[in-house]
Amino acid sequence: MIVSRTQKAGFSLYAGLVLLVFYFPILCIIVASLSKRRFFSFPYAAEDMTLKWYADALQSPQVADFVGVSLRIGAVTAVASVAIGFFSALAYARYRWRGRQTFQRLVLLPLFFPQSVLGLALLMWFNFLDLTTAWWTAAIAHTVWIAPITTLIISIQAYGLDESLEEAARDMGASRWQILSKITLPLLMPGMISATCFAVLLSWGNFALSLFTTGADSALPEWLYARMTSGYQPMVPAVGVLNVIVAIVLVIVLFGIVRWTGRKARRAAPSH
Amino acid sequence: MDESAAPILEVASVTKRFGKFTAVNDVSFKIRDGEFFTLVGPSGSGKTTLLRILVGMEKPTTGELRLRGEIINDLPPNRRPTCMVFQSLALFPHMTVGKNVEFPLTIRGASESDRRTRAWELLKLLHLDPNRYYDKNVSQCSGGERQRVALARALAYDPEILFFDEPLSALDARLRKMLQKELKDIQRSTKKTFCYVTHSLEEAMVMSDRVAILRAGVIEQIGMPDEIYASPKNAFVAEFMGEVNLLDITALGGASATWDTGRKTVPLALPELPVPLEAGAKRKLLIRPESLRFLAAGEHAGNTVPVKILNEFSLGSRIQYHVEVCPGCTLTVERLREERTAAAAGVLGWELADSQVLES
Amino acid sequence: MSVRTPKKTREFGPGFFGALASSPFGLLMLFGFVAPLLCVVWFGFMPPKTFELLQVPTLQNYEVIFNQTYFKSILWSLGLAAVTVAILLVICYPLAFALAKIFKGGASFVTYAIATSLFVSENIRLFGWVIGFMKNGVVGGTLAKLLGVQVDSLLYNVPVIILGMVYVYLPFMLFPLTLGVKMVPDQVREAAFDLGANRWQVFKKIDLPLSMPGVLIGSLLVFVLSVGAISEAKILGGQKVVTIASDIESEFTYAQNWPLGSALSTLFIALTAIVVFFALGRFDLEKLLGKKSNE
Structure with a gap:
């Protein structure tokens, strides 16, 4: 297809515009986080710039608590949802079985479900079971929502799996378990690593589920929400920016790992 | 048209x-x-x-x-x-x-x-x-x-x-x-x-x-x-038409040339050309598989070479032979099934008019 | 030569392993999805302002709901979600097309730039708009400085709520759409051009129908997410608009009326479920994710 230069330039301009609008709020937060005044107003003088709020945020034991809670929830969620996702991806994409189509639809259900309602439902359920809500109940809630996502991500890899490799291993006498651990698992590794990344990151940013399920513990997005709805507070933008920075660092580190394992896998694969 | x-x-x-x-x-x-x-x-x-x-x-x-x-x-x-x-x-x-x-x-x-x-x-x-x-x-x-x-x-x-x-x-x-x-x-x-x-x-x-x-x-x-x-027009086109024999030749002036098989050189006679080749000119000689035939004792042809038969493939009514002139240098021959007996003698020949000199 | 006698193993069909592999997920769903939802539905039939599940069921909550103006917040939620979907389709289709068919190296840059935002809590990003639009905010301040126009707060109205929803859910529309547009084979588009179709005709007759799975998934995802949204209306909208999700939330928090909140949730879930099942039944997911199924 001929794509003329003007067309390409037009589309690039459009994409640039969308990205600009998309990052505008984040720019706003950065600007606000550097303002010394208690009540933000724009534009402000250069001498009003300060890193004070960042220092405050980093020293605040409260903020450290929230980060700790968020990270704990993220870690547990990632491990649980990737482990479950591995098996359900096999059921989703690899094995032919009678319930497969139904299963494929069911997997999506939690995704197509309003998170706030799911959070409330879990709150009542935990209450009924007499479980005191805390960070680990939030991890359960996150897993319910993230396990379908890890399933889908690993499924994409499982679709690309060359079935004849498993058959060849079986032909050479490997048991079901050996095939799973020595062939299938390593081949699905790149998918599982990106699924881990997604799980950690989505859990890190999640708010709607945490709101109802963390109980006395509070995750970072919750704390921010509470502060935001109760008027402007100068430390909020700084914490927000720190949150964004952590997310970006996580993205870079984790996707670096994906790239690296991907390259390793490609090197191991026979070249055509 | x-x-x-x-x-x-x-x-x-x-x-x-x-x-x-x-x-x-x-x-x-x-x-x-x-x-x-x-x-x-x-x-x-x-x-x-x-x-x-x-x-x-x-x-x-x-x-x-x-x-x-x-x-x-x-x-x-x-x-x-x-x-x-x-x-x-x-x-x-x-x-x-x-x-x-x-x-x-x-x-x-x-x-x-x-x-x-x-x-x-x-x-x-x-x-x-x-x-x-x-x-x-x-x-x-x-x-x-x-x-x-x-x-x-x-x-x-x-x-x-x-x-x-x-x-x-x-x-x-x-x-x-x-x-x-x-x-x-x-x-x-x-x-x-x-x-x-x-x-x-x-x-x-x-x-x-x-x-x-x-x-x-x-x-x-x-x-x-x-x-x-x-x-x-040239060797590329000829080769594109399927299985043909293309011999690397060097003109010696007049109607004679040598075939460089890699191991040895074989003297050959060339077909008539409108403009004779200069001595030392490198060309390709095209001979179709069906233009090559095995000679019986006493038979004559424009060019003859002794060969060893490596393989025979049946194409139905015809047989394709892979023959070796010297190690590493083979020719393809296609003959009717009836002519099979002649092959045993191991002498291959072709008429000058059935070969063409091409640019490589 | 010794022949190993084959060990007697019970041969399981592939169905057994499928069911086995799906069981951890199944158990998770039973515990973390189905049971809580049943709990909600059951709680909706408990007498108002109680916290016990083991009581005689009653329809009081539903009477309250139908006698009051909750339908307004349901309509607001549905309306805002529908508008969000429509706006996002228009914004995202050209971008998805560019990502799938036009940009080469640039596509992954745009993809990463937008995907990264998924991992920043939506509250933070919405708060950015608050800073941008509040009185003396970034937009107002810039306008005052450059044009001398004094603007009051641009917040707390319906368009800003919609902007917030469009903004937060853009990735959920963009990525499925891009997958959808990628499914349209280049040669099929070229053939349509070659047979005389102009750009608009190619879009209408080839691009759109062939990328329909992506369009549907994206729309559905955005619809469901935005119909249950709380933050946008609260953070950007003040108390201008009350959505069903915030109604539900306040029943659980301020009003401490769990049964009424549950009944509202049940109604809301039923409404969304109808929309989702209607849409999900119409296409084959496998086509979008991997192998084409009818080949």
Whole structure:
């Protein structure tokens, strides 16, 4: 297809515009986080710039608590949802079985479900079971929502799996378990690593589920929400920016790992 | 084919570069009204790029395309009165056979009854029973049926020139041969100009009025299939025609030369040439497998060489031999089955007139 | 030569392993999805302002709901979600097309840039708009400085809520759409052009129908997410608009009326479920994710 230069330039301009609008709020937060005044107003003088709020945020034991809670929830969620996702991806994409189509639809259900309602439902359920809500109940809630996502991500890899490799291993006498651990698992590794990344990151940013399920513990997005709805507070933008920075660092580190394992896998694969 | 027929499409010095790579290099030729013209070349020869330029999906870097004398370089494909059958066929997967065939008519805003009538005509022309196929989904059609649907759809566009990008290459040999003949019949009965692209010279020979042979973005030879077969312009064209013997020779002046087999040199006599070769000139000598024969004791030929038979392959009524002149240097011979006894003697010969001296 | 006697193993069909592999997920769903939802539905039939599940069921909550103006917040939620979907389709289709068919190296840059935002809590990003639009905010301040126009707060109205929803859910529309547009084979588009179709006709007759799975998934995802949204209306909208999700939330928090909140949730879930099942039944997911199924 001929794509003329003007067309390409037009589309690039459009994409640039969308990205600009998309990052505008984040720019706003950065600007606000550097303002010394208690009540933000724009534009402000250069001498009003300060890193004070960042220092405050980093020293605040409260903020450290929230980060700790968020990270704990993220870690547990990632491990649980990737482990479950591995098996359900096999059921989703690899094995032919009678319930497969139904299963494929069911997997999506939690995704197509309003998170706030799911959070409330879990709150009542935990209450009924007499479980005191805390960070680990939030991890359960996150897993319910993230396990379908890890399933889908690993499924994409499982679709690309060359079935004849498993058959060849079986032909050479490997048991079901050996095939799973020595062939299938390593081949699905790149998918599982990106699924881990997604799980950690989505859990890190999640708010709607945490709101109802963390109980006395509070995750970072919750704390921010509470502060935001109760008027402007100068430390909020700084914490927000720190949150964004952590997310970006996580993205870079984790996707670096994906790239690296991907390259390793490609090197191991026979070249055509 | 009438030699004086007016050109419908004129390609004048067309060049296409992608960065530093030149895919099509200063190509010029004319396609005549109503002929079946075929571009043949191995993969990477630039034939597909050239075709995409002809239909308007790529723009030439330099050069001109003239359709009936009018320059059409800048005309996008949807405004050219030409149309292409893709290698992948590019049938619309979300439409039935009927809707696929009607597509160009729908675009033109034809009434529903007109569209339907035309689609039925075309399906019938292509031996697809409209009652069965009109409402069939294209994904349920077999390879051959899909070919026919693609052709019907292209014909519904009523193009001045119909282009083909190796649409038959994915089919099995039997079906391919059958469709080649059908395609030729349809071209004759519709009197449309067809321009076909393929990597198989054999396929080109079956269908075409004229053939152009492409190598590395340059046209090597253009002409009627018989012409090309009888006198290939150079070794590339000769080799492209299938299994032939091409001997590396060095002229010694006059009608004699030596054949450099790599291990040793064999003295040979050359056929008569309009301009004799200078001594030391390097050329290729073309001898077709069927021009070589085994000599019985006392028989004579223009050139003779002793050989050892390595292998025999049955081709049905004929037998193909791989024979060795010296280690690492083999020739291919094809003889009738009846002549089998002569082979035992191990002397191979050919008449001078059956060999051709070619540029390499 | 010794022949190993084959060990007697019970041969399981592939169905057994499929069911086995799906069981951890199944158990998770039973515990973390099905049971809580049943709990909600059951709680909706408990007498108002109680916290016990083991009481005699009653329809009081539903009477309250139908006698009051909750339908307004349901309509607001549905309306805002529908508008968000429509706007996002228009914004995202050209971008998805560019990502799938036009950009080469640039596509992954745009993809990463937008995907990264998924991992920043939506509250933070919405708060950015608050800073941008509040009185003396970034937009107002810039306008005052450059044009001398004094603008009051641009917040707390319906368009800003919609902007917030469009903004937060853009990735959920963009990525499925891009997958959808990628499914349209280049040669099929070229063939349509070649057969005389113009750009608009190719879009209408080829691009749109063939990318429909992506369009549907994206729309559905955005619809469901935005119909249950709380933050946008609260953070950007003040109390201008009350959505059903915030109604539900306040029943659980301020009003401490769990049964009424549950009944509202049940109604809301039923409404969304109808929309989702209607849409999900119409296409094959496998086509979008991997192998084409009818080949």
